Amino acid sequence: MSEAQTFDILVAGGGMIGSALALGLSRQGWHVGLVEGSGHESLVEAPDSATTVADFEPRVSAISVASQQLLEQLGVWSEVTAGRHCPYQTMTVWDGDGTGRIQFEAAELQARALGTIVENRSIVRSLFRALEQSPVELIDGARITGCKRLSGTYTVELEGGRSLSAGLLVGCDGANSRLRHWVGLPTREWDYDQQAIVCTVKTSQSHRFTAWQRFSTTGPLAFLPLLPESGDEHFCSIVWSQDTGEARRLMALDDTDFAAELERAIERELGSVESISGRFAFPLRQRHAKDYIAPGFALVGDAAHTIHPLAGQGANLGYGDVSGTFKRLPRHEFDEVCKIF
Numbered sequence: 001m002s003e004a005q006t007f008d009i010l011v012a013g014g015g016m017i018g019s020a021l022a023l024g025l026s027r028q029g030w031h032v033g034l035v036e037g038s039g040h041e042s043l044v045e046a047p048d049s050a051t052t053v054a055d056f057e058p059r060v061s062a063i064s065v066a067s068q069q070l071l072e073q074l075g076v077w078s079e080v081t082a083g084r085h086c087p088y089q090t091m092t093v094w095d096g097d098g099t100g101r102i103q104f105e106a107a108e109l110q111a112r113a114l115g116t117i118v119e120n121r122s123i124v125r126s127l128f129r130a131l132e133q134s135p136v137e138l139i140d141g142a143r144i145t146g147c148k149r150l151s152g153t154y155t156v157e158l159e160g161g162r163s164l165s166a167g168l169l170v171g172c173d174g175a176n177s178r179l180r181h182w183v184g185l186p187t188r189e190w191d192y193d194q195q196a197i198v199c200t201v202k203t204s205q206s207h208r209f210t211a212w213q214r215f216s217t218t219g220p221l222a223f224l225p226l227l228p229e230s231g232d233e234h235f236c237s238i239v240w241s242q243d244t245g246e247a248r249r250l251m252a253l254d255d256t257d258f259a260a261e262l263e264r265a266i267e268r269e270l271g272s273v274e275s276i277s278g279r280f281a282f283p284l285r286q287r288h289a290k291d292y293i294a295p296g297f298a299l300v301g302d303a304a305h306t307i308h309p310l311a312g313q314g315a316n317l318g319y320g321d322v323s324g325t326f327k328r329l330p331r332h333e334f335d336e337v338c339k340i341f
């Protein structure tokens, strides 16, 4: 077997979080490798412009101002916002029982927006483009199949037999992290017994640059505003979290009946639902690693903590981890850092 290629830091998983972490650590002067299993091409391919509901990626994130600032520091936010994105100035949240309603306005904070809705793929694409111009060694399209630590160094095995070594291995491989399992970091976890149905819709009324969320006894429904290149204000991304039985019933409906249920559930705040993309359902599970670090190893992003999407904070928490990691890993203190992990 050939000798393992060696890095200071090896980041396992190049999703929205791992690719930002690898880019920033490299900027701090570390020799960084990034392994992404799913393949670069599938991450970066996207239609040039969106004219129908089918053209948007169904997975979007409400990016907070703090996460935006991090992506600005990494030099990728301008590229993200050169593509489709929708800043929202208002957030309206209410209880379906009619007992409460609250509205937040960016103007109250003297801010231009409360956050920005971005397709996940768009963030990953911008990060990967920056990574390609960086010293990071990008190993794309090969899954990690195992890892072990010997004499203070981690070695990971990749599909196809290649191996890589590093003083610090960072697991950014998502909610079902295999690295967390292999290293033996236990989690506290439980099922919400809910599924999140996601899709894109076009409505008869403008979204008014507002993130809408209505709570019902079976779970919350969010309408998140999208903005295609044409500036058409009638597209929204839906995240409809419902108890598992109800989610299954909704997924089994045809588009006409599903659209009618959606209109009722959002109390026709945006008029009628005129078209609807393919729907996907994600089972929801809370997971929190009891420890984020072990000797020579750290967890970041969903690999460390996975939460309900109702607050739209999963990726934002991950970017918080990334900021914290940059502060803990200044280049000149590597030996000290290795003692910590």
Ligand SMILES: Cc1cc2nc3c(=O)[nH]c(=O)nc-3n(C[C@H](O)[C@H](O)[C@H](O)COP(=O)(O)OP(=O)(O)OC[C@H]3O[C@@H](n4cnc5c(N)ncnc54)[C@H](O)[C@@H]3O)c2cc1C
Pocket (backbone or CB within 6 Å): 012, 013, 014, 015, 016, 017, 018, 035, 036, 037, 038, 060, 061, 062, 063, 142, 143, 144, 145, 172, 173, 174, 175, 178, 196, 198, 239, 282, 300, 301, 302, 303, 309, 311, 312, 313, 314, 315, 316, 317, 318
């Ligand atoms: C319905 C829904 C709506 C959400 N909305 C929001 C929102 O509005 N705002 C927000 O902040 N968050 C939101 N989130 C949460 C957000 O999507 C996640 O927190 C975020 O995607 C986590 O990113 P990550 O990079 O940690 O993990 P992932 O996106 O899961 O990335 C992990 C990466 O690791 C790779 N990988 C896995 N295993 C291996 C392996 N063995 N070898 C190599 N590579 C591997 C995968 O291919 C993947 O690219 C939402 C989540 C859901 C389910």
